[in-house]
Amino acid sequence: MKSYLTHLECTACGLIHDASELHTVCTACAKVLYPRYDLASVARVLSPWDLAPREQNMWRYFEVLPVLDATNVATLGEGGTPLMRANQLGESLGCTDLYIKDEGLNPTASFKARGMAAAVSKAKELGVTKMMVPSAGNAAGAMAAYAARAGLEAHLFMPKSTPQSNILESGIAGAEVELVDGHIGDAGRIARERAVTTPMFDMSTMKEPYRVEGKKTLGYEIAESLGWTLPDVIVYPTGGGTGLLGMWKAFAEMEEMGWLPNSNRPRMIAVQAEGCAPVVKAFLEGADHCEPWENAQTVAAGLRVPGPYADYLILQCLRESGGTALTVTDDEALACVREIAVAEGIFACPEGAATLAALKKLLADGTIDKDERIVLLNTGSGLKYLDLFSG
Ligand SMILES: Cc1ncc(COP(=O)(O)O)c(C=O)c1O
Numbered sequence: 260m261k262s263y264l265t266h267l268e269c270t271a272c273g274l275i276h277d278a279s280e281l282h283t284v285c286t287a288c289a290k291v292l293y294p295r296y297d298l299a300s301v302a303r304v305l306s307p308w309d310l311a312p313r314e315q316n317m318w319r320y321f322e323v324l325p326v327l328d329a330t331n332v333a334t335l336g337e338g339g340t341p342l343m344r345a346n347q348l349g350e351s352l353g354c355t356d357l358y359i360k361d362e363g364l365n366p367t368a369s370f371k372a373r374g375m376a377a378a379v380s381k382a383k384e385l386g387v388t389k390m391m392v393p394s395a396g397n398a399a400g401a402m403a404a405y406a407a408r409a410g411l412e413a414h415l416f417m418p419k420s421t422p423q424s425n426i427l428e429s430g431i432a433g434a435e436v437e438l439v440d441g442h443i444g445d446a447g448r449i450a451r452e453r454a455v456t457t458p459m460f461d462m463s464t465m466k467e468p469y470r471v472e473g474k475k476t477l478g479y480e481i482a483e484s485l486g487w488t489l490p491d492v493i494v495y496p497t498g499g500g501t502g503l504l505g506m507w508k509a510f511a512e513m514e515e516m517g518w519l520p521n522s523n524r525p526r527m528i529a530v531q532a533e534g535c536a537p538v539v540k541a542f543l544e545g546a547d548h549c550e551p552w553e554n555a556q557t558v559a560a561g562l563r564v565p566g567p568y569a570d571y572l573i574l575q576c577l578r579e580s581g582g583t584a585l586t587v588t589d590d591e592a593l594a595c596v597r598e599i600a601v602a603e604g605i606f607a608c609p610e611g612a613a614t615l616a617a618l619k620k621l622l623a624d625g626t627i628d629k630d631e632r633i634v635l636l637n638t639g640s641g642l643k644y645l646d647l648f649s650g
């Protein structure tokens with residue numbers, strides 16, 4: 260297996276960057292860089308059916324992942340999560356073709372493992388020894404684990420309100436942890452200040468080009484689970500938007516390689532919390548960028564992102580796909596945690612459960628039809644949020 264990575268390309272101005280060098284954002288316009296591959300060659304050497312005998316983890320898509328030398332891969336077995344039919348939940352909603360992609364089964368119990376496995380491995384390949392990330396929690400836990408696995412140093416900056424599990428798992432894995440007043444934006448500011456005195460590579464969401472590559476394997480897996488077709492609708496709890504954008508990128512790549520001859524792209528639906536909904540607001544106003552959300556508040560820590568860096572890409576994706584964006588309340592999300600657990604035995608995180616609360620609204624207003632093929636993304640395990648459910 261060989262990676263067909265060729266270069267990095269700016270998503271805004273198109274400027275090409277050398278992928279053998281360490282980059283964060285575009286050197287000309289500071290927007291998001293996307294890794295690009297020689298997909299024509301991948302299509303010649305690999306058909307999707309060749310993947311069948313490979314291991315059930317995200318590295319089965321090695322040709323379209325950015326690590327060149329497999330010895331640099333720091334893996335804990337991330338990816339390969341089940342796309343489960345949710346028949347009982349479907350029955351109670353009247354849906355005939357409902358699925359949950361359960362990302363709680365990843366190492367560190369969230370989908371952040373995918374992004375960090377790719378980014379930490381690539382950082383190691385490019386000679387990084389110290390990394391930092393501001394995080395709402397799960398990204399920090401994942402970075403701590405993959406940094407340990409790769410033998411690199413991780414410095415993590417989290418809001419004080421971050422779930423205990425994330426703070427503990429990070430410290431236990433040997434990372435340097437600093438808790439800050441405020442939200443993830445404030446954590447980012449402190450992290451950048453610290454990086455001036457102690458040089459550390461910045462792994463912030465969408466300011467580093469390779470986390471999205473790990474997340475895009477969600478899109479490859481959904482297609483593979485459905486026999487190389489795509490669902491009609493994907494409902495995604497949106498913070499910084501990496502998973503949403505990763506899936507959208509995966510669909511474009513698979514189309515270019517001719518892997519999806521009989522499939523249209525799904526409508527992408529962004530779910531946010533009522534107490535922090537910059538993407539929903541911008542989407543509804545027809546804006547191309549988000550305004551920073553004041554006083555962001557939600558128990559769904561991963562959705563507490565007041566100003567997503569890739570806002571323009573998220574909004575483009577929602578519009579191009581014919582999707583939408585909507586909010587749910589914390590109470591609605593928490594009630595759905597219980598509903599998913601009772602109906603399907605999956606203890607979802609509040610972010611993941613928010614997708615069910617959103618689905619109910621979209622069925623009620625006719626945005627989604629009951630006979631459509633629907634995928635809900637449960638992005639992590641409820642076990643990481645025990646403080647929300649005790650008592
Ligand atoms: C459990 C969970 N769900 C969803 C999200 C949002 O993910 P993204 O920032 O990729 O939109 C996060 C981010 O922290 C998360 O931890």
Ligand SMILES: [Zn+2]
Nearest residue numbers: 269272285288
């Ligand atoms: Zn640019």
